[in-house]
Amino acid sequence: MPVPELTTLRPERRIAPGLSTQERKPRGPTGRFCNGKTVIDVLCDLLGLPYLPPYTSPGLNGTRLLGGVNYASAAGGILDETGRYLGDRFGSNQQVLNVQSNLNEIRALLRGGNSYNQYLARSIVVMALGSNDYINNYLLPSLYTSSYNYTPEQYANLLLNHYTRQILALYSMGLQKFLLAGVGPLGCIPSQRASGLAPADRCVDQVNQMVGFFNRGVRSLVQQLNTNHPGAIFVYGNTYGAVGDILNNPATYGFTVVDRGCCGLGRNQGQVTCLPFAVPCTNRNQHVFWDAFHTTQAVNVILAQKAYTGPQNDVYPINVQQLAQL
DSSP: OOSOSOOOOOOOOOOOTTOOHHHHOOSOOOOTTSSSOOHHHHHHHHHTOOOOOBTTOTTOOGGGGGGOOBOOOTTOOSSTTTTGGGOOOOOHHHHHHHHHHHHHHHHHHHTSHHHHHHHHHHOOEEEEOSHHHIIIIITOTTTOSHHHHSOHHHHHHHHHHHHHHHHHHHHHTTOOEEEEEOOOOGGGSHHHHTTTSSOTTSOOHHHHHHHHHHHHHHHHHHHHHHHHOTTSEEEEEOHHHHHHHHHHSHHHHTOOEEEEESSEESGGGOSEEOOTTOOOOSOGGGEEESSSSOBOHHHHHHHHHHHHHOOTTTEESSOHHHHHHO
């Protein structure tokens, strides 16, 4: 997963054997906060699936729901108050309720029974949460008191407690396959580099250390969930390690620009994010970051491939390809 402002809960869809290649062909990348495909778009490509419609798509009901849904909401987080200053959005609690609403419709459509249970058993829930709870909450002391009320470790535990309840709520609905993505190195995104909290050529180490508490907690949670729920499978996606390796070895991956956005204004092109009519860089495939917060399509392709076929240091205990075959 990239460094996301989007939170996602995406059931998997299996293509019916009778569909032709043309019928399977996506109509184009979703393009959210990116110059092209998101990580989920690329995973859909790898799994041979069409791209997922947003939950708020007009007419998203009936059989259209069976193909999976994107429940993401810009600036939404694990905590309800995260991103509130930016306006309306679906936090993770509401996203869980949205999933439940869709599953009720699907249950009625499939008339319950074995067909519905088989549908749930094939589905994959992808959750990429936590970044906004730092970017649009803890790291904004002028708007939120969380950094005064909690140490970084206490705040990570607060997030993990809420996150665990949200995951278990989805599990209680009958969903059995989960990919839980860790948070990337937020101290290295252009907006943090532009903050002046670290030398111009360095990431903000204290922010990365904060994120480390959360990521270690999610990985531990995955182990705990797998132990306590043997009928399900929970997978941890090591976003931090994957993005960190790209930042530490950019030439290996074909990147030349690691410290500023392709589209944005101000220091590191990260003080004002990509706005309408802004002119992006021309060499976007050489940039790690698209804007002040998010990675480019070129990075998203790498992250999706690592999640799909990567070894356990990238995705634990199994990868997405193996998860889909269960």
